[in-house]
Amino acid sequence: MSIIIDKNSWVLEMDSCAYALGLSPNGYLTHRYWGPRLQHADDYPLPKDPDEEDSFNLPENRRLLEYPTAEGADYRDPCLCIRFQDGVRDVRLRFVDAEAEQDKDILKIHLTDLSYELHVILCYQIHSRYDLIERWVEIYQEGMKPIDVSRIFSSIWHLPDLETYRLSYTSGKWADEMKMHHEILGPGKKVLASRRLITGHNGNPWFALDDGTATEYTGKVWFGTVAWSGNWKTIAEISENQMLQILSGINDWDFNWQLQPGERFTTPHAIGGFSSEGFHEASQKMHDYVREEYLPHGKITRKILYNSWEATTFDVDVHSQIALAKNAAEMGVELFVLDDGWFNRRNDDRAGLGDWWPDEKKFPEGLTPLIDEVKKLGMDFGLWIEPEMVNPDSDLYRLHPDWVIHFPGLDRTLARNQLILNLAKNEVQEYLISVLDKLLSENDIRFIKWDMNRNVSEPGWPDASGDARELWVRYTMGVYHVWQTLRQRHPNIIFQSCSGGGGRVDLGIMKYADQVWPSDNTEASARLCIQENYLQLFPAATMESWVTDQNEAVIPLAFRFHVSMCGVLGIGGNIANWSDTEREEAKHWISEYKKYREIIHWGDRYLLRSAVEYAVSAVLYISQDQQNGVLFAFRTYCAEPVETPTIYPRGLAANQLYEIVGQIKSGSAWEEVGIRLSLSNFSSVLIPINRI
Numbered sequence: 001m002s003i004i005i006d007k008n009s010w011v012l013e014m015d016s017c018a019y020a021l022g023l024s025p026n027g028y029l030t031h032r033y034w035g036p037r038l039q040h041a042d043d044y045p046l047p048k049d050p051d052e053e054d055s056f057n058l059p060e061n062r063r064l065l066e067y068p069t070a071e072g073a074d075y076r077d078p079c080l081c082i083r084f085q086d087g088v089r090d091v092r093l094r095f096v097d098a099e100a101e102q103d104k105d106i107l108k109i110h111l112t113d114l115s116y117e118l119h120v121i122l123c124y125q126i127h128s129r130y131d132l133i134e135r136w137v138e139i140y141q142e143g144m145k146p147i148d149v150s151r152i153f154s155s156i157w158h159l160p161d162l163e164t165y166r167l168s169y170t171s172g173k174w175a176d177e178m179k180m181h182h183e184i185l186g187p188g189k190k191v192l193a194s195r196r197l198i199t200g201h202n203g204n205p206w207f208a209l210d211d212g213t214a215t216e217y218t219g220k221v222w223f224g225t226v227a228w229s230g231n232w233k234t235i236a237e238i239s240e241n242q243m244l245q246i247l248s249g250i251n252d253w254d255f256n257w258q259l260q261p262g263e264r265f266t267t268p269h270a271i272g273g274f275s276s277e278g279f280h281e282a283s284q285k286m287h288d289y290v291r292e293e294y295l296p297h298g299k300i301t302r303k304i305l306y307n308s309w310e311a312t313t314f315d316v317d318v319h320s321q322i323a324l325a326k327n328a329a330e331m332g333v334e335l336f337v338l339d340d341g342w343f344n345r346r347n348d349d350r351a352g353l354g355d356w357w358p359d360e361k362k363f364p365e366g367l368t369p370l371i372d373e374v375k376k377l378g379m380d381f382g383l384w385i386e387p388e389m390v391n392p393d394s395d396l397y398r399l400h401p402d403w404v405i406h407f408p409g410l411d412r413t414l415a416r417n418q419l420i421l422n423l424a425k426n427e428v429q430e431y432l433i434s435v436l437d438k439l440l441s442e443n444d445i446r447f448i449k450w451d452m453n454r455n456v457s458e459p460g461w462p463d464a465s466g467d468a469r470e471l472w473v474r475y476t477m478g479v480y481h482v483w484q485t486l487r488q489r490h491p492n493i494i495f496q497s498c499s500g501g502g503g504r505v506d507l508g509i510m511k512y513a514d515q516v517w518p519s520d521n522t523e524a525s526a527r528l529c530i531q532e533n534y535l536q537l538f539p540a541a542t543m544e545s546w547v548t549d550q551n552e553a554v555i556p557l558a559f560r561f562h563v564s565m566c567g568v569l570g571i572g573g574n575i576a577n578w579s580d581t582e583r584e585e586a587k588h589w590i591s592e593y594k595k596y597r598e599i600i601h602w603g604d605r606y607l608l609r610s611a612v613e614y615a616v617s618a619v620l621y622i623s624q625d626q627q628n629g630v631l632f633a634f635r636t637y638c639a640e641p642v643e644t645p646t647i648y649p650r651g652l653a654a655n656q657l658y659e660i661v662g663q664i665k666s667g668s669a670w671e672e673v674g675i676r677l678s679l680s681n682f683s684s685v686l687i688p689i690n691r692i
């Protein structure tokens with residue numbers, strides 16, 4: 001049994017970790033434990049009521065509540081803030097009962113406010129094999145009048161009492177996403193957030209915590225995220241008692257939800273996990289869970305794609321695309337994706353967004369002639385769209401200028417010459433569903449790249465029927481609704497999430513999109529670092545990576561291929577200009593990739609030497625049965641003289657024999673003696689690993 005119940009105490013046991021909670025003697029729902037699984041159910045600490053320290057520190061200021069609200073004399077950040085109709089702003093939730101759905105590994109705990117008809121259900125689902133806990137909160141009220149919910153987070157995680165707390169998180173900006181930080185926390189709060197309407201290039205709801213000593217392969221690491229593609233917020237707080245709590249969920253900035261009597265609100269789901277073997281195991285658990293249980297199409301083979309954006313930008317037409325498609329097919333590409341520029345009057349970024357039908361000049365007979373040709377060449381056809389956007393110069397905007405997010409009377413700030421359609425509105429959702437459904441029904445499209453190329457400004461919703469600040473959440477719900485409806489109607493289409501590169505990379509969107517585009521930066525040496533950090537958070541099977549012409553004078557084609565082969569391989573260069581030799585080489589790497597892609601996507605990944613830290617880096621992928629693997633090693637630039645360091649493989653079966661670089665040794669011997677390589681500046685190798 002994985003949910004152990006003992007009166008009003010619960011232990012959620014997973015394969016190698018556990019989480020415990022229970023009612024304190026005074027009746028508070030209290031956190032007890034999160035860490036390695038212990039031998040017996042009664043090994044876990046009992047819920048405690050803290051004593052009063054002094055009149056400035058009442059017991060509630062040190063309680064480890066499972067879902068703290070704005071209440072009483074607790075001054076740490078709460079998860080729930082509400083204003084009742086009579087102006088009261090204290091929420092006093094108390095335990096009612098709990099139900100365990102053992103077959104689904106779900107525990108639900110019901111809480112009710114002491115004075116108002118407000119009910120909160122804390123939901124926990126455990127994913128034992130991955131040591132992950134999924135948490136979400138449902139809230140409803142049975143009063144006579146609406147209440148204002150100004151904050152409702154998905155989770156709070158309490159960490160054990162550690163000497164030091166170190167927070168790991170990512171930051172970035174457009175074309176420079178996924179920079180990893182490891183920061184020792186002091187007293188007070190560290191707040192990470194997006195208020196851009198989307199997840200954002202600037203950060204990600206993922207976080208990890210350790211005592212400052214964890215490494216890639218050692219030490220305890222607690223980690224978590226929120227499956228949400230809109231404004232998010234994470235608050236890590238060290239209280240005056242030196243305890244750390246970390247809260248996360250929908251950003252409460254400019255947020256208010258008017259909860260009507262009888263209405264139910266469910267938060268996005270948060271996920272938390274624990275690893276006792278460093279950051280590697282933390283990422284591996286997340287990878288396994290996401291690819292085995294989460295992605296819409298599960299473990300289907302990722303097709304090698306060609307994308308025409310960097311080759312032709314907006315200058316596309318049926319002839320140029322057919323020419324590229326022929327080149328791509330000869331190299332072994334399996335999916336041809338037509339990017340921006342194909343739709344009505346789209347010759348640059350100043351017009352067309354919103355009018356999702358083929359441009360008559362570029363595609364006089366529609367997309368069919370191109371699609372037929374692509375299919376004849378043995379490839380699938382994919383298409384770029386940016387449904388949430390509109391150019392003022394478009395038929396759609398001329399017809400419905402009130403459909404965009406705006407404040408009446410204020411200028412509408414353009415970014416990339418576009419405005420954002422208000423997907424909180426039902427009629428906008430319905431319009432997009434109908435126009436995109438038509439596009440997908442009339443054309444044999446197997447892949448959609450869904451883009452989103454700006455952040456919000458003037459976040460107004462003038463004709464909202466309720467509180468216009470619900471926009472922040474209803475917009476994201478609208479995006480999910482449109483996406484979900486299209487997926488239901490066209491279940492075989494594979495979606496890619498893109499937002500000017502990595503602006504929308506999160507577990508929320510991965511319910512809909514099997515692949516994402518981590519960055520518009522396709523320069524291979526920059527990409528190495530972006531990819532390394534991306535892979536801490538998400539699996540390689542979701543990470544698209546194209547071989548392009550960026551920095552081609554310095555970075556050889558093989559290096560560019562090797563970098564892209566570490567994820568879902570794509571080609572994005574102007575292959576029409578590639579020489580015969582380059583095309584032959586591309587053909588070679590594509591056929592090599594076909595040998596290894598199942599290992600790269602569904603095997604285990606081991607970071608052997610970090611590209612963020614060193615000019616010489618290496619990564620190894622090995623099948624989960626430890627049979628076959630592939631090792632990539634890279635050297636970017638470092639001044640001579642330099643000796644390439646020994647690379648030590650990992651993940652091999654200790655007693656089995658492996659052939660690597662022409663020699664046979666046991667797995668443990670390889671891990672001990674390593675592999676000597678000789679790499680010059682901007683060179684790389686692909687090394688097969690085969691069990692004998």
Ligand code: GLA
Pocket residue numbers: 309339340384451453498499500501517520
């Ligand atoms: C964004 C994407 C690019 C490309 C362009 C097209 O920037 O990230 O890959 O699709 O839009 O306008």
